[in-house]
Amino acid sequence: MNSGGIGVPLGFPLGPTSVIQVTNLSSAVTSEQMRTLFGFLGEIEELRLYPPDNAPLAFSSKVCYIKFREASSVGVAQHLTNTVFIDRALIVVPCAEDD
Helix, strand or coil, rough: CCCCCCCCCCCCCCCCCEEEEEEEECCCHHHHHHHHHHHHCEEEEEEEECCCCCCCCCEEEEEEEEEEEECHHHHHHHHHHCCCCEEEECCEEEEECCC
């Protein structure tokens, strides 16, 4: 059912993962700000912000995928859901890994 490996619906059984999806991000957020905020929760192996910082067009919101070195950081990161960052409440959910 999940061929892409990203964006598993809530309530769908999900095994251990070290990836989170952060949505409802301000259009002004940068990847460095995201790395700083979530870097306190665990070592970040990879971070991808869409659209990227250097995107030529303006967007109303962004989405970020963060892969931690340890899967235990995912549970901690979920506690940041509803935390207002810049001008919006973050939504943090675990996400299936896709190599």
